[in-house]
Amino acid sequence: MHKKYPEPIVIFMSLNLDKIAATLSGLEEEIIYKMINRIQFRHNPAIYQSEQSGFTPKEEYSLFDLRLRYQEDMDSQFGRFSVPEERPYFKDLSPARRPVPPVDSELHLVDIDGVNLSEEVRAAYLKLVPVICPEGEDGHYGSSVEHDIMLYQVIMRRIHYGALYIAESKYQQNPDQYQSLIEKKDAEGLLKLLTREEVEIKIYQRIKHKVEEIQKDVNTSLRILLDPQICADFYKNTIIPLTKKGEIRYLLQRFNNEVYL
């Protein structure tokens, strides 16, 4: 006798600001740890060259793109992309093989894929690898690409979670001003309204501090260190700008949109 599969549960995603901040902070640490794991291996540029995966039969994709594709195809079958903040890079993935309970998220999304910055994140990630990793080849292609995809996926989650939930919570705090800019499709005005420079500066400082703390007892003769400034700069030049780009995209599609997803 097996127990019955339980009734679908509606997952409640709160817009509580402290909860959003705690989630973002947890993702920050995951990004740092996964970055530290990746840089224990060299850049291994062959991983990123198309047709050079070494796969039999031969594949057009790079080893990086192949791993991303296999990972996303598996994730898709398990229902990951039924969640708004989990977006795929590849478009032609296998369908979900299991029902995923509806998420009561307070988000206003016409299309679950209304905000998908995977192309931008992938391009930024590929630029990041040679900046954080020791240069050259060490032959650890399998481990490198495994850590690549784990790191890429958590950066993706951080950016999309931020884009959707921060934007919606800011809107709810100040609906009139946001609504008027949204109606005028004023992307620049939205960027100005949602930017809080003093908060951003605190984030960069916190990240530098976290990277330093996490590595403070590391044996530097055996482990490669992550430069705290480079990690903070990645937030400054990539994660925060892409999050804001996503926030604007979310807000612009919110116009006249009464669909709750």
Add this chain to the structure above:
Amino acid sequence: MHKKYPEPIVIFMSLNLDKIAATLSGLEEEIIYKMINRIQFRHNPAIYQSEQSGFTPKEEYSLFDLRLRYQEDMDSQFGRFSVPEERPYFKDLSPARRPVPPVDSELHLVDIDGVNLSEEVRAAYLKLVPVICPEGEDGHYGSSVEHDIMLYQVIMRRIHYGALYIAESKYQQNPDQYQSLIEKKDAEGLLKLLTREEVEIKIYQRIKHKVEEIQKDVNTSLRILLDPQICADFYKNTIIPLTKKGEIRYLLQRFNNEVYL
């Protein structure tokens, strides 16, 4: 024009004791972080019940075993199990689709699968989940099982890496005494010779301290805390005993074995 796929590189795995200790310490932190990630979700017992995955078409496996199988099948195609310390639970996985460079590891293994404790680790893992997670259901089956497999895999790596490399380095430090016990197939004598209680106690203390340090600034109203004692006990009752079981298995198959893998 694409660059040629580089010539296979022989990966050198050093038996340097400091390097082994540093790797084990890194895996320790990965285990702690992944445990903390998993316990943000409830136990969700439905995940572990066979035939209850909710998959269409229906699958005999539990959602946990399905995820493990998909993950291992992907990993196998990327060549993960060509590495001695990466062992699969499932036996009938797809073959590797890419050549993996030979590892010059100083290990003496007749069969790459000569030490495979996946059944023991899986059973211990399934017992661990209800001990560390808040009880009951929250509907986050997809995320829970994703974190499950990440945590299970790093525990596996820790145990097998330890079993193989610690055993070989201990043997090399004291070959005569080990060889005589191996020839007598004296598992109990081997257990006694390789056990260093004072080192083990230091490990448990270090783990407790790491769990406390990692969580010291956590907002407890938003994040579930990992009990440092439970984590140390998991090392004491599972990880260390299974590592030693693996060490003995490795040493016993080392008899008259001149094959370097």
